[in-house]
Amino acid sequence: MLSDIPLWVWPLVAALIVVVIFHVPENDLKALNTRFIGGEAAKTIVAIASFVGFLAVVLTFIQIRNDFQDREVERTTRHAEEINKAWDRLLQPTGGNIGKGAALTLVYGAGEIDEELDLSCKAVGSWDSAQGKCGTPPRFHKVTLDHGNRSGDELANAFANAPKGIRLAGAKLRDWKMNWVHFPDADFQGTEIDGIEMRNSLLSGRFDGARFARCDLIQSAIYTFDTPPDLIRCNISGATLNWIENPRAHFLGLRAWADYPPLTFDNEDRIFPTEIYKVPRRIVKIEVLRKISLCTPPTDLHGNPLPLESRQLLADQLDRPCQTMKAEDAMAKYPNAYQFRGSIRDALFKR
Structure with a gap:
């Protein structure tokens, strides 16, 4: 694995490449330059590379847009799940402080409050039916x-x-x-x-x-x-x-x-x-x-x-x-x- 190679090896390899280039005859270097930089093949390769680069930019933009749309859908779905969980917590017939305050804040802020919402002790607290009175009242804090x-x-x-x-x-x-x-x-x-x-x-x-x-x-x-x-x-x-x-x-x-x-x-x-x-x-x-x-x-x-x-x-x-x-x-x-x-x-x- 490349990651296992010690870091000091890479500067050494770069130095060796430079030494090799300096020892190549000048005529051979000119031939390589003509073939790979100034030739028709090189121009064709550059054109193809430019097109591929443009295509990559377009595809990247499309991917980013799709990612944003997916995230928006995910946020909407997550928010809907949070609202549903808040309603479950809010309407759970349990007295005491079990997070009903935070649940009420969330559903109210989302415009989810309907008329005749019953958050009384009898509906969402611990109601003593035998005595006909509230046992443990629901607490709505903060x-x-x-x-x-x-x-x-x-x-x-x-x-x-x-x-x-x-x-x-x-x-x-x-x-x-x-x-x-x-x-x-x-x-x-x-x-x-x-x-x-x-x-x-x-x-x-x-x-x-x-x-x-x-x-x-x-x-x-x-x-x-x-x-x-x-x-x-x-x-x-x-x-x-x-x-x-x-x-x-x-x-x-x-x-x-x-x-x-x-x-x-x-x-x-x-x-x-x-x-x-x-x-x-x-x-x-x-x-x-x-x-x-x-x-x-x-x-x-x-x-x-x-x-x-x-x-x-x-x-x-x-x-x-x-x-x-x-x-x-x-x-x-x-x-x-x-x-x-x-x-x-x-x-x-x-x-």
């Missing part, structure tokens, strides 16, 4: 649902045609990120939600016994048809909560940036789930604002408040006190923020 790369018209269409009736009753949600997401007429009854970051999103439905903890509901909306959920240590900057003025509402340790106070809906009548984002809103009453820690917003070098997206999440700072303002002082300093009127559609879809 879920990312994001439509943030869409235009205003695309977002409005996505909100209007969002899958209705998604059920997460009795499930445990942890470390979720939702951006430009709409879940109308959903079932969150008895759901525990720990560590959710919602931006420009809308949840509506049933929240009896639900609990939000360590949450950032930034310019998002939660509309409940019946009993409101508990809110524990949450940032509700610019959030729209239709129950926030309800005496039955239970919340503790709420914060908001003083220039982004929470809102509620003007219309107190029952609203059709898919029409919620069209309903006018208003700032909550001052009696409610006084129960919320209104934090002084961070400013730039010129003393202007930083854009909301540039600020650190308040839920990340819950263990540290913020510099608060009285509701009356906040209203005086940021009058435009407290005179706000407009629907979610007006606020979200101007992109």
Whole structure:
């Protein structure tokens, strides 16, 4: 085998070839040059070699194109297999954390979510039929649902045609990120939600016994048809909560940036789930604002408040006190923020 020949042999062979060439008579070298370089046979060989080279380039291009097509088919097939595996994992009736969060992220990102998707404990958790209650709830950890790369018209269409009736009753949600997401007429009854970051999103439905903890509901909306959920240590900057003025509402340790106070809906009548984002809103009453820690917003070098997206999440700072303002002082300093009127559609879809 050539690979077994020591490397020092090749320079020696090259040197010997050079020595041999120098010892060949000059007339013989001229004859060889005429025959193999300047002769008609040589020209024919060059032409044939050029054609073969061109043909090789064409065939190489065709092979590369076929390889890319094969890889695309392979990627499509592999992606379809991943989606199928994700659905199997998502709908497997097993409680606990078995990767359902990653599966939900994948199928949602692929646009595979249908209406009436049932991810409740009874459907995909460990359900105790004898007791008629949830044994081990399904856990959906580290879920990312994001439509943030869409235009205003695309977002409005996505909100209007969002899958209705998604059920997460009795499930445990942890470390979720939702951006430009709409879940109308959903079932969150008895759901525990720990560590959710919602931006420009809308949840509506049933929240009896639900609990939000360590949450950032930034310019998002939660509309409940019946009993409101508990809110524990949450940032509700610019959030729209239709129950926030309800005496039955239970919340503790709420914060908001003083220039982004929470809102509620003007219309107190029952609203059709898919029409919620069209309903006018208003700032909550001052009696409610006084129960919320209104934090002084961070400013730039010129003393202007930083854009909301540039600020650190308040839920990340819950263990540290913020510099608060009285509701009356906040209203005086940021009058435009407290005179706000407009629907979610007006606020979200101007992109």
